[in-house]
Amino acid sequence: MTDAPGTREKVPARHVAAVVLGNALEFYDFLTFSFFAVYIGRAFFPSTSASASLLATLATFGAGFLTRPIGAFVIGRMGDRLGRKPAMVLSFWLMGIAIVGLALTPPRSMIGIAAPILVVSFRLLQGFALGGEVGPTTAFLLELAPPERRGFYTAFQYWTQDLSILVAGLVGFTLANVLNERQLQNFGWRIALLVGAAIVPVGLIIRRGLPETFHADRTNSNPTPLRPYLPIAIIGLMLLASGTIGSYVGDYATTYAISVLHMKANIAFAGTVVVGLAGVLFDLVSGALSDRIGRKPTMIIPGLVLLVSILPAFYAISHYRTTIVFLSANAVLAALLAISTVPTVVWLTESLPPSIRSGSVAVIYAVSISTFGGSTQFLITWLIKVTGSPLAPAWYWTAATAVGLAAMCAARESAPRKTTHPDNQAKGLSF
Numbered sequence: 001m002t003d004a005p006g007t008r009e010k011v012p013a014r015h016v017a018a019v020v021l022g023n024a025l026e027f028y029d030f031l032t033f034s035f036f037a038v039y040i041g042r043a044f045f046p047s048t049s050a051s052a053s054l055l056a057t058l059a060t061f062g063a064g065f066l067t068r069p070i071g072a073f074v075i076g077r078m079g080d081r082l083g084r085k086p087a088m089v090l091s092f093w094l095m096g097i098a099i100v101g102l103a104l105t106p107p108r109s110m111i112g113i114a115a116p117i118l119v120v121s122f123r124l125l126q127g128f129a130l131g132g133e134v135g136p137t138t139a140f141l142l143e144l145a146p147p148e149r150r151g152f153y154t155a156f157q158y159w160t161q162d163l164s165i166l167v168a169g170l171v172g173f174t175l176a177n178v179l180n181e182r183q184l185q186n187f188g189w190r191i192a193l194l195v196g197a198a199i200v201p202v203g204l205i206i207r208r209g210l211p212e213t214f215h216a217d218r219t220n221s222n223p224t225p226l227r228p229y230l231p232i233a234i235i236g237l238m239l240l241a242s243g244t245i246g247s248y249v250g251d252y253a254t255t256y257a258i259s260v261l262h263m264k265a266n267i268a269f270a271g272t273v274v275v276g277l278a279g280v281l282f283d284l285v286s287g288a289l290s291d292r293i294g295r296k297p298t299m300i301i302p303g304l305v306l307l308v309s310i311l312p313a314f315y316a317i318s319h320y321r322t323t324i325v326f327l328s329a330n331a332v333l334a335a336l337l338a339i340s341t342v343p344t345v346v347w348l349t350e351s352l353p354p355s356i357r358s359g360s361v362a363v364i365y366a367v368s369i370s371t372f373g374g375s376t377q378f379l380i381t382w383l384i385k386v387t388g389s390p391l392a393p394a395w396y397w398t399a400a401t402a403v404g405l406a407a408m409c410a411a412r413e414s415a416p417r418k419t420t421h422p423d424n425q426a427k428g429l430s431f
Helices: 013-035 037-044 050-066 068-081 084-104 114-144 147-154 156-178 181-197 200-208 227-251 253-259 265-293 295-320 323-350 354-387 392-410
Strands: none
Touching (some): 013 084, 037 181, 050 068, 050 114, 068 114, 068 354, 114 147, 114 354, 147 323, 156 323, 227 265, 295 392, 323 392, 354 392
């Protein structure tokens, strides 16, 4: 299937829902593990030192990042060779197995060393599945959409991630208010994981009913050369790295509020809810706006506003340390981040030819997440400790945003409505 304007004018809601459910589930459970890291650590990595137990759990959380690039390469390339649909079904199956397995693993007090071994194994499988999820689903959404509405439909990729942040935050907030510490440790985190696992059967059924949007040309023995698209890959990596750092600093709001600002747990979880809600509200707006005015203006204008807003927002949060300031500042930053970063994955996906689209997007995205998502929260915690400044996360995020803006300026406009030559989508940059 080519990218020439087709006859599709309306995308069935059930097709979008199939991708939305899968993406939301996978990111929900990935985030839930980090939110409940303290309690999971006590169950599987008991220690006389609370910090040692937490570090072991965070190391297990980080293990999931190690297998993301592998999953991206294997399942992403599968999307280019066999089609988007089988790749999406496989990643969803693997994630379902990992989620249920993790939630039902007995604590170390019952089965000994087998407990942490199983947990690490399920985390590795979870990372593998999630790494292979992004490329095929993003390619599917873009190829399913009418050319003039690619931005809106591909924005569901980010929308589902923010929806998962919102739902995970709401579940954590609810459990933190309903259960006590012992109950959270014994079964509260398992409930949070199983809430996501409950939609696995539904997701599998509707994903298996999806149409295929890409059929590889098996008569062509000459594969698409990769070298012409290396500059696009580099710019895409810069864009995604910048957005990833911003997202993970936002996800750090819960830990930041508790450990640095010494706020209550329910307020900290409310910060996560606000971050997720802002994304849910603005992601699709950003995608639609990028269809109308172009990818570059939608990235650059709010990106510049975000650049000059991060430090003042963190100063206000750390100086006043009130609930209203904390929630308001997080909402503003999350909204600006959502608007400016959604078009990045749209630009990257439509700048690549269909024959390498799924695998390339998957690998670039996975490398970005593994490198910068896996290190951001550790680095800003270390920076706060070394500098003694609560503004350390703001400086790190500001630097990442500056890099992202430079990449945005280097990218060539790719929105079909704004391009004047059909070949522009295959070139994707200007220097």
